Amino acid sequence: MMNVAVVGSGYVGLVAGTCFAELGHKVACVDNDPKKLETLAGGGIPIYEPGLEQMVAKNVKRGRLSFTADLADAVRGAEVVFIAVGTPPGEDGAADLTYVNQVGAQIADALDAFKVIVMKSTVPIGTCDGLTRLIGAKTDQPFAVVSNPEFLREGVAINDFMRPDRIVVGASDERAIATMRKLYRPLTRGGAKLLLMDVRSSEMTKYASNSMLATRISFMNEIANLCERVGADVENVRRGMGSDSRIGRQFLRAGVGFGGSCFPKDVRALLQTAHDNGATLGILDATVKANVAQKSKLVEVVKQDLGDDLTGRQFALWGLAFKPETDDMREAPSIPLVEGLLAAGAEIVAYDPQAHETARVVFGDRITYAEDPYACLEGADGLLMITEWAEFTSPDWERVWAMMRRPAVYDGRNLWDPRELLGMGFSYRGIGRRG
Ligand code: NAD
Numbered sequence: 323m324m325n326v327a328v329v330g331s332g333y334v335g336l337v338a339g340t341c342f343a344e345l346g347h348k349v350a351c352v353d354n355d356p357k358k359l360e361t362l363a364g365g366g367i368p369i370y371e372p373g374l375e376q377m378v379a380k381n382v383k384r385g386r387l388s389f390t391a392d393l394a395d396a397v398r399g400a401e402v403v404f405i406a407v408g409t410p411p412g413e414d415g416a417a418d419l420t421y422v423n424q425v426g427a428q429i430a431d432a433l434d435a436f437k438v439i440v441m442k443s444t445v446p447i448g449t450c451d452g453l454t455r456l457i458g459a460k461t462d463q464p465f466a467v468v469s470n471p472e473f474l475r476e477g478v479a480i481n482d483f484m485r486p487d488r489i490v491v492g493a494s495d496e497r498a499i500a501t502m503r504k505l506y507r508p509l510t511r512g513g514a515k516l517l518l519m520d521v522r523s524s525e526m527t528k529y530a531s532n533s534m535l536a537t538r539i540s541f542m543n544e545i546a547n548l549c550e551r552v553g554a555d556v557e558n559v560r561r562g563m564g565s566d567s568r569i570g571r572q573f574l575r576a577g578v579g580f581g582g583s584c585f586p587k588d589v590r591a592l593l594q595t596a597h598d599n600g601a602t603l604g605i606l607d608a609t610v611k612a613n614v615a616q617k618s619k620l621v622e623v624v625k626q627d628l629g630d631d632l633t634g635r636q637f638a639l640w641g642l643a644f645k646p647e648t649d650d651m652r653e654a655p656s657i658p659l660v661e662g663l664l665a666a667g668a669e670i671v672a673y674d675p676q677a678h679e680t681a682r683v684v685f686g687d688r689i690t691y692a693e694d695p696y697a698c699l700e701g702a703d704g705l706l707m708i709t710e711w712a713e714f715t716s717p718d719w720e721r722v723w724a725m726m727r728r729p730a731v732y733d734g735r736n737l738w739d740p741r742e743l744l745g746m747g748f749s750y751r752g753i754g755r756r757g
Contacts, residue, residue: 323347324505327400329393329425331358333369333479333583333650334442334472335406340374341483343381345508350396351389362389370649370676373480393425394432402505403429406442406472415590416598417446426453430460438501440468444532444588446595447525450492466495468502469521471528476582477647484509489516492524529595532588533606538573539580540612546576546754547619556754557736576753578659578708578734579616581644583652586613617655620706620734621662623751627730628703633667636727638698639689641709643677651680655734656708664688671698675711699725710735719746 324347328339331353339351353359358368365382367375381387390396397403407421422443429439439457441450454467469492474482489509491502499518503510510516519527546556556576564571580586589610596603628635644654651657654677660670670689674681678691692698695714699705699722707714715737723729723746731743733752743750 324402324501325400326350326402326404326505327352327393327396328404328406328442329353329396329429330405330407330421330443331362331368331389332406332408333371333476334474335404336367336369336378337371337374337474337479337483338404338406338442338472340377340381340387341480342505343384343387344377344484347386347505349381349387350399351387352391352393352396353389354391354393356391359389359391370647371476371479372647377480393428397429397432397437398434400437402438402440402501404440404442404470405429409443409445409587409591411587411590414594416594417444417449417587417591419445419449422449422453423456426456427460430457433457433461433463433465436464436466436497438466438468438495438498440470440502441525442470442472444471444528444584444591445469445525446591447522447529450521450525466493466498467521468493468495468498469524470502471524473528473531476650477645486514489514490524490527491516491518492521492527493518494520529588529592532585533592533603533609535573536580536585536589536613537605537609539575539577539585540609540616542574542576543579543616543753544612547616549754549756553756554754555756559754576736577616578620578655578753579613581617581653581655581657583644583650586610586653617658618662619753620659620732621666623732624663624704624706625666627749627751631667632663635667635703636669636671636701637663638692638702638705638726639670639672640674640695640698640705640707640714641711642672642674642681643709646709646711647676649674649676649680651677651684654684654709656681657684659706659708659734660685660689671700671702673698674709675713677709696721696725701725701727703728704730704732706732707734707737710737719743719748723748 326347326349328335329352331351339349343349361368409417412418450467450469493499549556560574642656673692673695730749736752740750
């Protein structure tokens with residue numbers, strides 16, 4: 323058992339803190355958002371993440387997990403202090419380190435003995451060295467800063483944390499390395515790989531990994547667009563490519579572009595790092611351009627069918643969150659899509675199993691939020707598939723058909739079988755598909 327403090331109780335901090343408690347450590351999660359703390363104190367959780375609420379409740383009950391606004395107290399009671407605050411994009415695209423530096427300064431003020439300070443947030447290369455200087459200038463107490471980027475995916479975060487492909491640790495201090503090995507021992511005993519490396523390589527590993535995944539998505543989206551022109555079907559191409567063990571199956575799905583709280587921001591931040599260091603990342607540059615174009619693709623497709631003026635047209639949107647199993651709307655492809663359709667005069671009735679509250683922050687009452695998927699369809703001129711929640715996989719197509727004014731399906735995730743829909747008399751447009 324180790325005493326752990328986690329500063330920042332958002333997606334990453336709350337999942338990491340709860341999982342460390344589940345692994346037997348004693349964890350204090352810190353946040354400075356009183357609303358979040360109030361929710362957590364009341365037994366709720368401020369985000370939607372499958373399985374998390376139960377795991378939080380269990381560990382709180384066992385006395386291994388607590389929540390507090392008192393950072394100094396949490397730090398003093400801990401051997402290991404995680405920083406898991408947000409690193410949102412600044413105006414130039416570079417990661418904004420305001421929260422990280424604020425927390426670093428507060429930790430420095432609270433230090434009373436040797437602590438390992440672990441950077442879980444995604445931070446530009448060199449940030450941990452900068453933080454070492456910042457904290458060192460404020461305290462005489464011994465400490466070591468370690469990089470330990472997080473690779474969890476929202477929606478399957480607990481599984482990703484508990485069964486990681488790898489745990490990356492960037493550290494040079496021997497005591498800190500021993501602490502990190504001990505902390506993760508419950509996972510490495512079960513076979514998880516802990517990859518030890520220097521701090522800067524660890525920081526770079528996170529950005530390079532997300533950039534590679536984003537690039538695969540943009541690459542496949544461009545291949546899909548070409549498939550449409552040459553009469554190929556990207557779903558067949560994907561199967562053919564993914565069967566090559568050198569390529570692998572993951573992240574080859576064409577769609578409406580990547581979004582979320584990580585890919586767009588991390589790609590932009592790495593591009594800015596390259597720029598600041600006089601380097602060129604031409605491939606990554608193209609990844610961003612392809613993604614921007616892809617996010618408005620369905621609007622273009624709808625306009626090809628119905629003309630540029632969509633006044634009086636109504637569209638049903640299935641899915642708003644940037645991916646299934648989350649309520650996260652950050653940089654969701656639904657945003658430019660909805661804005662594009664609204665700008666052309668259309669009306670939108672949307673349904674998402676979890677994201678209405680978060681979507682309301684973005685769209686307000688400019689769109690209508692339906693109670694269930696079918697309630698969107700009454701009088702619709704098109705059904706747009708945006709987020710491939712499992713519940714959308716096999717709809718009652720007869721019912722869909724009966725409710726729509728114009729039975730047209732725009733399948734932004736290639737979720738459905740075009741032949742089945744065309745056979746029923748729907749018009750079908752997917753991404754890079756042959757009808
Ligand atoms: P988030 O916005 O959900 O959570 C950050 C939390 O930090 C918030 O609850 C906020 O109130 C709190 N906070 C901010 N300043 C604070 C302070 N001074 N003291 C105490 N608490 C403070 O962010 P997130 O999605 O958890 O991301 C955190 C970091 O992890 C980012 O760098 C992100 O890039 C990275 N990351 C995120 C994911 C993901 O899927 N969300 C995955 C891997 C890595």
